[in-house]
Amino acid sequence: MKNKAIIILSGGLDSTTLLYDLVQQRGPENVVALSFNYGSKHNVIELPLAVKSCRKLKVEHVLVDLREIFSHFKSNLLQGGEDIPTGHYEQANMKLTIVPYRNGILLSCAIGLAESIGADTVYYGAHSGDHFIYEDTRPEFIKAFSEAAVLGTMNKIRIEAPYSNMNKASILKRGGELGVDYSLTHTCYSPNEKGESCGRCGSCQERLESFEENKIEDPLVYYNPRVILKNNDKQ
Amino acid sequence: MKNKAIIILSGGLDSTTLLYDLVQQRGPENVVALSFNYGSKHNVIELPLAVKSCRKLKVEHVLVDLREIFSHFKSNLLQGGEDIPTGHYEQANMKLTIVPYRNGILLSCAIGLAESIGADTVYYGAHSGDHFIYEDTRPEFIKAFSEAAVLGTMNKIRIEAPYSNMNKASILKRGGELGVDYSLTHTCYSPNEKGESCGRCGSCQERLESFEENKIEDPLVYYNPRVILKNNDKQ
Numbered sequence A, B: 001m002k003n004k005a006i007i008i009l010s011g012g013l014d015s016t017t018l019l020y021d022l023v024q025q026r027g028p029e030n031v032v033a034l035s036f037n038y039g040s041k042h043n044v045i046e047l048p049l050a051v052k053s054c055r056k057l058k059v060e061h062v063l064v065d066l067r068e069i070f071s072h073f074k075s076n077l078l079q080g081g082e083d084i085p086t087g088h089y090e091q092a093n094m095k096l097t098i099v100p101y102r103n104g105i106l107l108s109c110a111i112g113l114a115e116s117i118g119a120d121t122v123y124y125g126a127h128s129g130d131h132f133i134y135e136d137t138r139p140e141f142i143k144a145f146s147e148a149a150v151l152g153t154m155n156k157i158r159i160e161a162p163y164s165n166m167n168k169a170s171i172l173k174r175g176g177e178l179g180v181d182y183s184l185t186h187t188c189y190s191p192n193e194k195g196e197s198c199g200r201c202g203s204c205q206e207r208l209e210s211f212e213e214n215k216i217e218d219p220l221v222y223y224n225p226r227v228i229l230k231n232n233d234k235q
Helices: A013-026 A042-057 A092-096 A102-117 A139-151 A168-178 A202-213 B013-026 B043-057 B093-096 B102-117 B140-150 B168-178 B202-213
Strands: A007-008 A031-037 A060-065 A121-122 A158-160 B003-010 B031-037 B060-065 B121-123 B158-160
Touching: A007 A013, A013 A031, A013 A168, A031 A042, A031 A102, A042 A060, A102 A121, A102 A139, A102 B102, A102 B140, A139 A158, A139 B102, A139 B140, A158 B031, A168 A202, B003 B013, B003 B102, B013 B031, B013 B043, B013 B168, B031 B043, B031 B102, B043 B060, B102 B121, B102 B140, B102 B202, B140 B158, B168 B202
Parallel strands: A007 A031, A007 A121, A031 A060, A121 A158, B003 B031, B003 B121, B031 B060, B121 B158
Antiparallel strands: none
């Protein structure tokens, strides 16, 4: 009998692809998706999409509200924070989108839930494009955090981030093989009130480049023209 | 200039002693106490005492409500859980008081807050009496978790648990030197509606033994006679 696994599902491209991957590997009855509302500007668009993907795949979905703790933190990504910067992830101003130790907090909560329901592994969709800016997505962080989880639980819960050395274009390629419905994902840090994407933020730029590299069309609606910015145009 | 430090303050004997220790080492202006309501049966008694200790020492106090995530977990320690077992920590039934990965979750939140306010260290009051039952209080867990925190933050936040190799009696001795007001601490897992202690749970038994060993009187009110149970009497 296979044990259950938990996946942290944001409703973004990476974690939604990983959800499909796990369902193929373990069967939907052995996967529990865990989503968090932590008060980010895009949670309100992402979370209903996470619900839809789980419904489509017949996967149990747990939604947890963590807005209170995150309300004490400063980040342009959070509601009440300053505007999201535009341009590529490589630029220093994208550091303003860091939410302090977000992945540590979300992973810890997932480990607690895994221990409670008898799951053996927590999966999350960190990918190589995050590494430059976000300390808590790097392989060495994941390794140390996983060691702590094994030591700190009775069931020796492990953390797996199978996409941590893949870029978004490779993940999208994998998603194509799995038949992922990318109309049920969201990536933009600065959506408009209709939930349409800006095409300008670091997240959108990375997504657009990945679809272009895979020569497929992104099913999302963008409220700006779909342009991949050259370095000179980046703000 | 000294940097700020965060201490996770439950309002129990160990963390309250550590609060006094840090105030002596760093000055009250460089200490921020962080308390969590995670839905335990004793939070309702402990947290107002944590508030009073901070007020007494002129330390900034942040209280965070984490009841929603913990409502998904099973433990006799949580509201809605079964009754707390009686007897010593060494007994297997005390495992029912484990809250899955509690310290991992609380530490992660504290690390996020430390990163947000520019603190360099997170302190918590794990002690050796916890090790047998609670995986997430052991020195090897603290070491791995601290490594993850250093890797996962821009400010390289460290975790320190200076009492992790001390027992409760040694902590109480240290508290005597620091002038800790132990009437503003709570230890019991099964208090009555007046907030009086049972004297029977593993926590109470350890506390009573520590006061006896230090030959001082515990200022708390117990609703059962103060008796240290022999092994034969333990349930």
